[in-house]
Amino acid sequence: MSFLELRQVSKSYGSGSNEVHAVKDVNLAVERGSLIAVMGPSGSGKSTLLTIAGSLEEPTSGEVFIEGASVQAMSRNERARLRRRTIGYVFQEFNLLAGLSAVENVSLPLELDGLSAKKARVVGMSVLEELGLADRATHYPDELSGGERQRVAIARAVVGERHLLLADEPSGALDSTNGEAVMRLMLAACKRGVAAVVVTHDAQLASWADRVVFLRDGRVVDQTVPPPSPESILEETSSSRPRR
Amino acid sequence: MSVRHAILALLSEGPKYGLQLQKEFESSTGEIWPLNIGQVYTTLQRLERDGLVESDEAESEGPQKGFRITEAGTEELSSWLNTPPDMTSPPRDELVIKVLSALRVPGVSVHDVIQVHRRYLVELMQQWTRLKEDESDFDLSFALVVDAELFRLDAVVRWLDAADGRLKRAVAEPATVPSGPRFARRLVVRR
Numbered sequence: 001m002s003f004l005e006l007r008q009v010s011k012s013y014g015s016g017s018n019e020v021h022a023v024k025d026v027n028l029a030v031e032r033g034s035l036i037a038v039m040g041p042s043g044s045g046k047s048t049l050l051t052i053a054g055s056l057e058e059p060t061s062g063e064v065f066i067e068g069a070s071v072q073a074m075s076r077n078e079r080a081r082l083r084r085r086t087i088g089y090v091f092q093e094f095n096l097l098a099g100l101s102a103v104e105n106v107s108l109p110l111e112l113d114g115l116s117a118k119k120a121r122v123v124g125m126s127v128l129e130e131l132g133l134a135d136r137a138t139h140y141p142d143e144l145s146g147g148e149r150q151r152v153a154i155a156r157a158v159v160g161e162r163h164l165l166l167a168d169e170p171s172g173a174l175d176s177t178n179g180e181a182v183m184r185l186m187l188a189a190c191k192r193g194v195a196a197v198v199v200t201h202d203a204q205l206a207s208w209a210d211r212v213v214f215l216r217d218g219r220v221v222d223q224t225v226p227p228p229s230p231e232s233i234l235e236e237t238s239s240s241r242p243r244r
Numbered sequence: 245m246s247v248r249h250a251i252l253a254l255l256s257e258g259p260k261y262g263l264q265l266q267k268e269f270e271s272s273t274g275e276i277w278p279l280n281i282g283q284v285y286t287t288l289q290r291l292e293r294d295g296l297v298e299s300d301e302a303e304s305e306g307p308q309k310g311f312r313i314t315e316a317g318t319e320e321l322s323s324w325l326n327t328p329p330d331m332t333s334p335p336r337d338e339l340v341i342k343v344l345s346a347l348r349v350p351g352v353s354v355h356d357v358i359q360v361h362r363r364y365l366v367e368l369m370q371q372w373t374r375l376k377e378d379e380s381d382f383d384l385s386f387a388l389v390v391d392a393e394l395f396r397l398d399a400v401v402r403w404l405d406a407a408d409g410r411l412k413r414a415v416a417e418p419a420t421v422p423s424g425p426r427f428a429r430r431l432v433v434r435r
Contacts (some may be wrong), residue, residue, distance in 0.1 A: 039366070041405060041408065041409055176391075184379075187377070201405070202398075203365070203366055203369055203397070203398050203401040203402070204369065204373075204394055204395075204398050206366060206369075207366060207369035207370045207372070207373040207394070208370075208373050208377075209370070212363075212366050212370070214359065214362070214363065216355070216359075221359060222359050222363050223363075224363055224366055224367045224370060225367065
């Protein structure tokens with residue numbers, strides 16, 4: 001069973017002749033342990049797709065299933081709990097709270113979920129340690145570099161055993177080295193059994209994914225087939241590379 | 245790929261044997277470019293003929309023969325390192341021609357043609373990225389070579405994205421066709 005499944009999901013705004021389809025008839029299944037990239041230009045519906053997958057927005061039609069349960073059939077409370085306990089979001093602008101230190105930002109979702117501040121901090125600290133940020137724990141967002149802020153945002157998204165990681169252009173304005181670090185963290189989360197979706201227009205980021213889905217005008221138009229073993233490209237390279 | 249200059253670069257560290265040069269060349273390119281020993285010796289012979297390297301005396305012919313860089317070789321190497329390679333675009337880029345041709349063929353969607361190539365390129369990028377996934381068996385030269393490939397492929401994907409967007413806008417807001425004769429526009433390729 002897929003951890004996240006979108007069935008015939010559509011989202012439109014306006015009505016009649018002014019109706020705009022942001023997302024149209026999208027089917028998407030994401031297993032635990034796999035990283036899916038959704039690639040498309042601005043305005044292709046990527047972000048809308050992600051907010052629907054994360055239950056932040058309602059589809060106009062179609063259904064979203066998380067662990068086999070229909071999100072549309074849930075009560076408001078159930079949905080809020082799902083967002084707190086199961087889904088982690090990473091946004092382009094990181095969205096860290098300026099008045100909280102790194103570890104407080106990371107442990108906040110646990111506190112909101114009813115864990116004591118002290119216990120939440122212990123868990124938050126262990127996630128920061130895993131991501132190599134232990135020495136930044138007491139720093140405030142404005143004391144962190146862009147790359148560090150985004151790593152803190154990822155720590156916050158995966159804290160407390162959440163199993164669905166949704167990221168919208170997670171490398172934002174970071175340089176390629178930091179962008180790579182972000183993708184390595186997402187991949188590491190997947191190795192621990194998280195299902196992840198990253199939406200991006202950046203092919204280098206998307207190429208970290210197990211599968212890349214291409215979106216155009218709100219529709220899935222294509223997707224990559226799983227690549228053969230990594231070594232095959234080297235064989236191909238050495239035989240086809242022109243020699244001088 | 246200039247094997248000649250790569251060999252000069254390896255010799256700039258100190259005298260070496262042919263077999264050693266072959267091994268070091270391969271490891272310095274992250275094992276991505278294989279080089280056969282015959283090519284190493286042919287290149288060394290030419291470098292010696294041109295006075296850029298010199299070898300041990302004739303009695304030690306064969307694999308034990310050592311080579312070292314000459315002063316002229318050091319100068320040649322320095323000048324090569326600082327000379328930009330020819331980056332003028334090739335006169336005909338096959339992918340560009342395919343996309344331009346797709347515009348002319350009735351019944352063909354240029355967006356679909358672009359997508360075929362985009363997917364192929366992203367799949368290729370996935371393979372390269374997978375190679376750098378495991379940081380532990382991943383040396384610096386290899387990382388640099390893989391990055392170079394990824395940036396090269398990424399540039400092509402970006403061009404396809406830009407072309408896709410430009411074509412979409414052109415359909416939405418057709419440009420007014422100039423009435424006079426068109427300016428002859430040619431890419432000037434300096435060689």
